[in-house]
Amino acid sequence: MRKFDVPNKFRSELITKIKLERKQNDRMKRDFSPTILNYSNVTFYLSRHFGFCFGVENAIEIAYKTLNENQGKRIFLLSEMIHNPEVNKDLEENGILFIQDTYGKNLIDWEEITSEDIVIIPAFGTTIFTENILKEKGINPLQYNTTCPFVEKVWNRSREIAQNNFTTIIHGKAQHEETRATFSHTEVHGKAITILNLDEAKFLAEVILGSKSEKEFYEKFGTKISENFDVNNDLIKIGVVNQTTMLAEETLEITEYLREIMIKKFGIEKISEHFADTRDTLCYATNDNQTATKELLKSDANISIVVGGYNSSNTTHIVKILDEKMPTYFIKNESEIKSKSEVHFFDIHTKTMKVDLEFLSKYQFPKIALTAGASCPDSEIEKVINKIISFYN
Numbered sequence: 381m382r383k384f385d386v387p388n389k390f391r392s393e394l395i396t397k398i399k400l401e402r403k404q405n406d407r408m409k410r411d412f413s414p415t416i417l418n419y420s421n422v423t424f425y426l427s428r429h430f431g432f433c434f435g436v437e438n439a440i441e442i443a444y445k446t447l448n449e450n451q452g453k454r455i456f457l458l459s460e461m462i463h464n465p466e467v468n469k470d471l472e473e474n475g476i477l478f479i480q481d482t483y484g485k486n487l488i489d490w491e492e493i494t495s496e497d498i499v500i501i502p503a504f505g506t507t508i509f510t511e512n513i514l515k516e517k518g519i520n521p522l523q524y525n526t527t528c529p530f531v532e533k534v535w536n537r538s539r540e541i542a543q544n545n546f547t548t549i550i551h552g553k554a555q556h557e558e559t560r561a562t563f564s565h566t567e568v569h570g571k572a573i574t575i576l577n578l579d580e581a582k583f584l585a586e587v588i589l590g591s592k593s594e595k596e597f598y599e600k601f602g603t604k605i606s607e608n609f610d611v612n613n614d615l616i617k618i619g620v621v622n623q624t625t626m627l628a629e630e631t632l633e634i635t636e637y638l639r640e641i642m643i644k645k646f647g648i649e650k651i652s653e654h655f656a657d658t659r660d661t662l663c664y665a666t667n668d669n670q671t672a673t674k675e676l677l678k679s680d681a682n683i684s685i686v687v688g689g690y691n692s693s694n695t696t697h698i699v700k701i702l703d704e705k706m707p708t709y710f711i712k713n714e715s716e717i718k719s720k721s722e723v724h725f726f727d728i729h730t731k732t733m734k735v736d737l738e739f740l741s742k743y744q745f746p747k748i749a750l751t752a753g754a755s756c757p758d759s760e761i762e763k764v765i766n767k768i769i770s771f772y773n
């Protein structure tokens with residue numbers, strides 16, 4: 381895989397060494413078991429896969445290159461480039477300004493942006509609407525574009541199936557930057573609908589099979605369908621793609637489920653006319669991180685720590701997987717670990733910060749499953765390890 385020029389501050393000598401050794405011993409990526417780091421009093425089960433993925437490294441390389449090449453110019457990022465506070469903070473400290481927040485709300489008025497400015501498109505991509513605003517201002521949206529190639533692959537497949545009159549069902553969070561971008565790029569070529577989970581797929585299935593009415597469909601999905609969506613015609617040919625950071629397993633489950641529904645309605649012999657095969661659009665990094673996380677569940681770890689941005693979708697899904705089996709602490713960085721007996725962490729269920737005043741002190745020799753999201757620098761993981769071992773001489 382291509383090597384990217386990422387600032388050293390985001391790298392870690394320790395983690396690089398571990399990743400390299402695992403890679404050399406398992407070139408085909410068959411072994412997803414964790415790496416065991418034994419420090420006598422504390423043991424870490426370090427996930428086989430975590431940290432910067434291809435798309436994130438690509439985005440970081442472009443962003444810092446843009447900074448170097450355009451000194452003296454105003455440089456804007458359309459929104460957070462990736463969902464990691466350390467990376468975004470560093471970019472801001474280097475003078476980059478964010479035009480929008482995660483939900484597309486402007487933090488800087490479009491009036492203030494001129495053709496003299498540099499605007500970087502984040503790794504999630506952006507909507508056609510925003511691309512057009514930039515074009516009208518004389519800014520080429522493709523010049524500093526960090527959209528991940530795996531996100532573009534989803535857009536390309538959506539375009540292909542839309543050209544054959546298939547409606548694209550996007551498994552994603554309707555408000556997430558990437559889903560908004562995918563929806564927008566799909567809508568140009570055909571019809572689209574966003575569903576959040578299997579429950580919504582089941583609702584859709586009832587509409588397809590006729591046990592739910594047109595009215596119920598529009599009430600449920602009215603804000604998540606493309607313009608002029610016609611429930612009677614636009615659910616005859618469908619295909620499923622996803623927001624690349626959703627649970628890959630859930631996307632596959634939804635895909636298989638809807639395929640079965642289409643078989644029920646149109647028969648197996650006609651299935652290829654009614655259901656598009658889109659499985660090749662799943663992101664490798666999300667898949668590998670989630671597979672490696674499931675391997676962590678097989679360890680005898682007492683607790684798990686997941687490092688990443690609290691608004692990061694892929695990190696939240698990793699937390700969800702671990703949280704079902706063991707106490708899991710979702711922290712943005714090592715500063716949330718105050719001492720052996722105090723940690724501040726994000727609760728994904730209540731979406732609030734919580735404090736645990738026992739943390740590691742409950743265990744004589746803690747065993748910790750440790751991993752991070754695809755946008756978390758390796759340096760942050762090393763800092764967590766160092767902080768924890770500092771409590772144990």
Ligand code: SF4
Pocket residue numbers: 433434435436503528529530531624625663664665666694754
């Ligand atoms: S998680 Fe996948 S799609 Fe998202 S930026 Fe990384 S490689 Fe690209």
